[in-house]
Structures are given as structure tokens and as C-alpha cells.
Amino acid sequence: MTEHSNGGRTAIVIGGGLAGMLAVTALLGQADTVTVIERDRYPAGHGFRKGVPQARHLHILLSGGSLALEELLPGTLAALGEAGARSLYLPRDLLTRTATGWQRRFDERRHRTLSVTRPVLDAVVRERVLRAAAASATRVEVLEATEATGLTGDASRVTGVRVRSRGGAPGARSERELVAGLVVDASGRGSRTPQWFAELGRSAPHEETVDAGIAYATRMYRPKDPATAPDAGVNVPGWPECPRGAAYVPVEDGKWLLTLSGVRGHHPPTDPAEFTAFSATIGDPYVHELLAEAEPLSPVHGFRDTCNRRRHFERPGALPAGLLVLGDAACTFNPVYGQGMSVAALGALAVRGTLANGGGQRPRSTAEAQRAVARAVEPAWLAAVGADRPYASPDDAKAGVAERLSTWYIDRLFARAAIDPVVGAAFRDVFCLTAPPTRLVAPQIFLRTVFLPRLPGLPGPPAAVEEV
Ligand SMILES: Cc1cc2nc3c(=O)[nH]c(=O)nc-3n(C[C@H](O)[C@H](O)[C@H](O)COP(=O)(O)OP(=O)(O)OC[C@H]3O[C@@H](n4cnc5c(N)ncnc54)[C@H](O)[C@@H]3O)c2cc1C
Incomplete structure (x- = not known):
């Protein structure tokens, strides 16, 4: 883990939602202490909470995300x-x-x-993360009803977080600073890191929207x-x-x-x-x-806020030392494709892999971890923006030739996948985030997609299950 002279092997995670809790898992054994800053108080049982308004909507965890979740938190x-x-x-x-x-x-x-x-999913994951933390060498503390209001440090390095307690006596609500060697922003789609960069004298990362x-x-x-x-x-x-x-x-x-x-x-x-x-x-x-x-x-x-929005913190020079950005704070997707939670899990897995300081190697940098997060995001991003291109607004990033070609191809493949078990399997592997997009252009899939006819699907909802 990246160290800082003041922060040592301490980490702060902003946001105790899904990505934040999975970030904690990735840091277990790699930091001495991890402090989670969560604006809400967690409800007793499986209640909804204000900080995750999308939780009232249907959430599917794709197989790629399930596998990543299980790898991070067995059981x-x-x-x-x-x-x-x-x-x-x-x-x-x-x-x-x-x-x-x-x-x-x-x-x-x-x-x-x-x-x-979502309330059930979040509560189960949180409970298992805290259980894994209790059994690890890392001390994990969750500060509920505490809001991150800014980053501390300078343009080149983040050294901590400014926080404010919510509720309680007025005196208790004043701001204070927490110091850390690593800060992880997992505060979701409303992340204010780009604005906080301005306070540190940095420009915001390049942002792409469709x-x-x-x-x-x-x-x-x-x-x-x-x-x-x-x-x-x-x-x-x-x-x-x-x-x-x-x-x-x-x-x-x-x-x-x-x-x-x-x-x-x-x-x-x-x-x-x-x-x-x-x-x-x-x-x-x-x-x-x-x-x-x-x-x-x-x-x-x-x-309503369902835009595909990606902040390119992984680009050279886009990230100050000591900071990592995970989950929706880095990339949000049109929810129709059911990818966000899976990408959060895949991103946390990528962080765990790159922050590990095993085998006597030098500590890996947060920029390297952020690039690994970006690689975990990429397949889902390409799938979502490719599928959404027909509906994009004129202000959105323009499609290049490669993306236009892939939209044409995906459209054909999508039609074929409905009736063809071979193409369908490849389609599901990629859209469920268990295989890279290259699976869609493997020779057999390419030939079936381009040369076999575009046949209609079934006329009504099928009752019969078909063996393959
Ligand atoms: C309508 C809708 C439907 C969706 N359906 C699916 C689906 O089917 N499948 C799927 O995989 N994904 C789906 N998603 C995406 C999924 O909801 C997100 O990808 C996922 O919640 C991201 O987790 P996160 O931890 O990054 O953010 P969140 O879950 O939003 O958590 C952010 C946390 O940070 C806290 N926080 C925010 N700001 C601060 C601050 N300043 N200080 C302290 N704490 C703060 C919040 O209280 C919250 O606890 C859907 C999204 C929407 C909008």
C-alpha cells in the first residue's frame, strides 16, 4: 500500500455503500487501519436509506459480479x-x-x-465485510452520520479528508481533518472529487458521457x-x-x-x-x-439520473498520489444493463491485486491500481455506450468508426443471440462480464453473426426450457 509520512499505513474510504465496503475488503491485511466515512446512519434490518436512492429499483447482480464478490468475500x-x-x-x-x-x-x-x-444485498455484504475485518490484522472503523466535505493535501498528493458529523449537538458538527496514507473515494454517483480537485489546485479528470x-x-x-x-x-x-x-x-x-x-x-x-x-x-x-x-x-x-458517465482518473497525471476512485464515483452506467454493482466488485478485486505488497516487491502505486480499475470498467463501458448510442444526445462524446462498427455488429449479434445457443452463450459471457469483448469476435461467433440470416425470435414467451 502507498505510504505517506503522516498517514502511514492508514486508509480512509469515503462512502460505506457497496463499493466502499468492497474497498475495505481489498485493503484488509494491507493497511493497519481503515476508516469508513458514511454520511448516513445504517438502518436496522433491511431498510432503505437516503444515501442510496437507487436502492428502491430493481438490481440484478450479474454472474461476473457474483464471482468477483465471492472471490473477495468467500461465502x-x-x-x-x-x-x-x-x-x-x-x-x-x-x-x-x-x-x-x-x-x-x-x-x-x-x-x-x-x-x-438492494437493502438486503448491502446489509449482507456489510455484515460479511465487518466479519472479515474482525478476523484480520486491519482495524476497521465505520463513522456513520459523518460526511466527507473535502480532500486535504495539495495538487500532487492527497493526505486526508475533511469531515463533518451530521446530527448531534451543533458543536459536534464542526469540520475536522482525518489524515491517511490512502484515500479511496467510493461515494457513488454524487462524488464531489472533481470539485475537490479544484480546491487542491488541480483540474478535474476528463469526463465522458453518453x-x-x-x-x-x-x-x-x-x-x-x-x-x-x-x-x-x-x-x-x-x-x-x-x-x-x-x-x-x-x-x-x-x-x-x-x-x-x-x-x-x-x-x-x-x-x-x-x-x-x-x-x-x-x-x-x-x-x-x-x-x-x-x-x-x-x-x-x-x-432519472441514469447517464453513462466515466471519469478518466486512470489517464496519465489525472490522479494525485494517495487517492483512488472506485465504483460509481469513477463510472456510472445506464442501469438497464445491470452492470454497476458488478463493476464495483471487479474494481475492488483489481485494487486488491495491485495494492498487494507481496513477495518483497516495492509498494505498488495508486495510479497503477486506478489503471487496473479502469481495465475492469472497460468491457462494461463499451457494452453500455455501444448499446446506448442510438439514443445519445447531441452533447455526448461522438462515436468513432470503431464504435459505429461495433454498434452495427452488436445489433446483428443481439438478434442472433436470441435464437442461436452458440452466439447466445458468447453474448451472455460478455454482457454478464465473465469474458472480454474479444469473445464476441472469435471466428465461430463472427461467422455466425455476419453470415447466418437474421431470423425472428419466438412469437410468445416460451414455457418450455430447451436442453443445450
Ligand atoms: C435506477 C438504478 C438501477 C440500477 N440497477 C442496477 C442493477 O440491476 N445491477 C447493477 O449491478 N447495478 C445497478 N445499478 C447501479 C448500482 O446502483 C451502482 O453501481 C452501485 O450502487 C454503486 O455502488 P457505490 O458504492 O459506488 O455507490 P452507492 O451504492 O451509491 O453508495 C455510495 C455511498 O456513499 C455515501 N456517500 C455519498 N457521499 C458521501 C460523502 N460526501 N461523505 C460520506 N458518505 C457519502 C452514500 O451515503 C452511500 O452510502 C443501478 C443504478 C440505478 C440508478
Whole structure:
């Protein structure tokens, strides 16, 4: 771990959300103390909290993220299962309708995704991180109801964090400084690190955005008769001619989450009656029909800031010494692709790998760790911005020739994947973040994608599971 004369082997993690907790895991055994600064107080049990407003919406943990999570924190997938997380094998357990029709339901069992509400996922991960910390040589302290208000140091090095307690007596709310050898920003999509750079006399990192202008609206349901509830989740993601989508998936305790989405001009409403009516306007009536068999358990919650936004802290000179940026603070994705949590886990794994000071080698630099995080982000970023390009706003970063070609190719591959087990397997490997994008241009996949005809998918949601 990078050392600093004042901070020694101490680390501060800003944000005790998913990426922050996974950052703690990556630092266990590599720092003497880790202090987590979390603005919220954690709720008792599995409650929602203000600092993670997206938690009310459907969250799928892709297989790539599940594997990374398990590698970081062995036993977590079993603990999530015990807490009620549902395993959905793709494509068997998630019926998917795209522009060309319904996907065939191959019993492939290569990609086990997890479906559970965020409060449950976050609580299980937090509990396991703190348990792993208690068994390690690293002392971990979590300062709840404490907000990071700035970075200390200068333009070349971050030496700590300015914090302020929230609540309590007015005197207790004054700012103080905490010193550390390493600061990790894991404060999520609202990260203020670019502004804090200005206070240190640095320029903000280069930022790239591709915004499909997607809005989400989500409601929780329970099937009226569990015996007749569907045996799979349903995903109708929307396409250029019908840019409205729906995903309806089981979560813990027999509950289901329905998220409706739409690009600019097609935003789903949050009024309950209008929400139900909107579900009838997506590309297929199946989800709307299922709602007649379910009772709502919650109001409708909306969410609008869904831009793909990447801050290039990994570029030469973009990062002061002593700082690392992880999770949504570095890169956010259009949530339709379900990648953010997985990328946070893959990023933490990359950090653990590069910060390790094993084998008598010199301590690795944070710039090197940040480059490893960027490599973990890259496949998900390419997939998300490639798929969102048709909806991008004129202000967004322009697509290069390579990206335009890949958008054309992905569109063909996507259609083929719905009916072809070979192309479908490659597609899922890459979109579930278990294989690099090069898997999509392997000779067999390339030939099938480019030369085999673009056939329609199935006409209706498949009941039958197909062996492969
Ligand atoms: C609508 C929606 C749906 C999504 N669906 C999926 C999905 O299906 N699958 C998936 O993988 N991803 C999904 N995502 C992405 C996922 O929510 C994020 O990628 C993930 O939460 C990132 O974790 P994080 O820890 O970086 O940020 P967060 O989970 O947002 O946590 C940030 C933490 O930092 C704290 N904090 C913030 N500022 C400060 C401060 N100044 N001082 C102290 N603490 C601070 C907050 O209180 C919070 O605890 C979705 C996102 C959205 C918006």
C-alpha cells in the first residue's frame, strides 16, 4: 500500500455503500487501519436509506459480479441465498423479448445472476465485510452520520479528508481533518472529487458521457397466488422503434419488483394508475397481463439520473498520489444493463491485486491500481455506450468508426443471440462480464453473426426450457 509520512499505513474510504465496503475488503491485511466515512446512519434490518436512492429499483447482480464478490468475500453468495436472494440462470430464468421476438429458453446454466433488493444485498455484504475485518490484522472503523466535505493535501498528493458529523449537538458538527496514507473515494454517483480537485489546485479528470435519457419507475408486487406465479422473471428492454421497457423479477420473501423504463419523451409515470397503463405500452403485453395477477405492495418510485458517465482518473497525471476512485464515483452506467454493482466488485478485486505488497516487491502505486480499475470498467463501458448510442444526445462524446462498427455488429449479434445457443452463450459471457469483448469476435461467433440470416425470435414467451 502507498505510504505517506503522516498517514502511514492508514486508509480512509469515503462512502460505506457497496463499493466502499468492497474497498475495505481489498485493503484488509494491507493497511493497519481503515476508516469508513458514511454520511448516513445504517438502518436496522433491511431498510432503505437516503444515501442510496437507487436502492428502491430493481438490481440484478450479474454472474461476473457474483464471482468477483465471492472471490473477495468467500461465502457471500450462500449468505445472500439464505437472506432470500433468488438465483436466475440466464436465459432460462429470465424470459427476454427483444425487437426480433422472444429469446429461446436454453438451459445453459453458465450464468447465475442474483435478484434481491438492494437493502438486503448491502446489509449482507456489510455484515460479511465487518466479519472479515474482525478476523484480520486491519482495524476497521465505520463513522456513520459523518460526511466527507473535502480532500486535504495539495495538487500532487492527497493526505486526508475533511469531515463533518451530521446530527448531534451543533458543536459536534464542526469540520475536522482525518489524515491517511490512502484515500479511496467510493461515494457513488454524487462524488464531489472533481470539485475537490479544484480546491487542491488541480483540474478535474476528463469526463465522458453518453446519455440515453432513460428514466426508471419501480413498484413492488406480490403475486396473488404464489402457485400460479411465473416460473421466471421477464425482461422486455425496449428498442429504437419502441424505446419503453419493463423488467419484472422475483426478489426475496415471495415479492417481485417491476421496473418500467423509457428514453427521453417516453419516461414512465410515478402515478400508480398511469404506471400500470404505461406497462401496457411497452413492446409486448405479457408483463401488463401478469400485473392483473399481482397486488402492489409499494408506491411507485422514480429515478432519472441514469447517464453513462466515466471519469478518466486512470489517464496519465489525472490522479494525485494517495487517492483512488472506485465504483460509481469513477463510472456510472445506464442501469438497464445491470452492470454497476458488478463493476464495483471487479474494481475492488483489481485494487486488491495491485495494492498487494507481496513477495518483497516495492509498494505498488495508486495510479497503477486506478489503471487496473479502469481495465475492469472497460468491457462494461463499451457494452453500455455501444448499446446506448442510438439514443445519445447531441452533447455526448461522438462515436468513432470503431464504435459505429461495433454498434452495427452488436445489433446483428443481439438478434442472433436470441435464437442461436452458440452466439447466445458468447453474448451472455460478455454482457454478464465473465469474458472480454474479444469473445464476441472469435471466428465461430463472427461467422455466425455476419453470415447466418437474421431470423425472428419466438412469437410468445416460451414455457418450455430447451436442453443445450
Ligand atoms: C435506477 C438504478 C438501477 C440500477 N440497477 C442496477 C442493477 O440491476 N445491477 C447493477 O449491478 N447495478 C445497478 N445499478 C447501479 C448500482 O446502483 C451502482 O453501481 C452501485 O450502487 C454503486 O455502488 P457505490 O458504492 O459506488 O455507490 P452507492 O451504492 O451509491 O453508495 C455510495 C455511498 O456513499 C455515501 N456517500 C455519498 N457521499 C458521501 C460523502 N460526501 N461523505 C460520506 N458518505 C457519502 C452514500 O451515503 C452511500 O452510502 C443501478 C443504478 C440505478 C440508478
